Amino acid sequence: MRRKLVVGNWKMNGNLHQLAEIAEIAAAAKAAAGVDVALCPPFTLIAPAVARSNGLAIGAQDVHPAESGAHTGAVSAAMLKEVHAQLVIVGHSERRAEAGETDAQVRAKAEAALARGLQTIVCVGESEAEREAGRHVDVVTGQVKGSLPDDGHEGEMVVAYEPIWAIGTGKVATPADVAEMHAAIRGALRERLGERGGRIRILYGGSVKADNAAELFAVPDVDGALVGGASLTAAQFVPIVEAAARH
Numbered sequence: 001m002r003r004k005l006v007v008g009n010w011k012m013n014g015n016l017h018q019l020a021e022i023a024e025i026a027a028a029a030k031a032a033a034g035v036d037v038a039l040c041p042p043f044t045l046i047a048p049a050v051a052r053s054n055g056l057a058i059g060a061q062d063v064h065p066a067e068s069g070a071h072t073g074a075v076s077a078a079m080l081k082e083v084h085a086q087l088v089i090v091g092h093s094e095r096r097a098e099a100g101e102t103d104a105q106v107r108a109k110a111e112a113a114l115a116r117g118l119q120t121i122v123c124v125g126e127s128e129a130e131r132e133a134g135r136h137v138d139v140v141t142g143q144v145k146g147s148l149p150d151d152g153h154e155g156e157m158v159v160a161y162e163p164i165w166a167i168g169t170g171k172v173a174t175p176a177d178v179a180e181m182h183a184a185i186r187g188a189l190r191e192r193l194g195e196r197g198g199r200i201r202i203l204y205g206g207s208v209k210a211d212n213a214a215e216l217f218a219v220p221d222v223d224g225a226l227v228g229g230a231s232l233t234a235a236q237f238v239p240i241v242e243a244a245a246r247h
């Protein structure tokens, strides 16, 4: 039995003033039984967010594979642990597109994060052109194979399926599209990792909102959500957490 997990990704949004939202989200997360909740603000807000988190897991949106060294602008897993981050998102499509991250780089980041005991959310997802060409399942299962570490790590690994065309667009994948892809990802995980592949949580991401969350959580192999825009305020995020708690 996999517990639902709902993760907010603030992307490059938020300031110290908006931390009041985190306190409100933390209170609601505590009240929602049977669901894990986490929030990933920008690096600058991790430490102050942890101070207000009241047990809510706080994480980062990226990590460098190396421990330390000459990597201007980067942050390591050890640094994240020092400020009590508990998780990290790697391979988000915005990073794959903007920073040109490859599957191999995403895998190296995931390995470093897991080795440090951070829960690690590895993102995968196809473009609209790839879906139109009927290549979506091959693209995504290929990313799963290329981006995920094998095993032997301390942290928990999670996969997030985020069709690029559904991110920030208001276009949500249909339950049938999501079911097809989550089943394919589950198959790839089992093939690759054996029995452990059945325990890894698979999140859906892409325009998840209060009004579509319940329908998505009802799809087999949807173990939660990675939420962008609707995680910025407690008013929008808390109903998604509550929908997860009802499943």
Ligand code: PGA
Pocket (backbone or CB within 6 Å): 009, 162, 166, 167, 168, 169, 170, 205, 206, 207, 208, 226, 227, 228, 229, 230
């Ligand atoms: P969205 O973003 O919910 O704003 O579509 C999801 C994500 O990119 O994680």
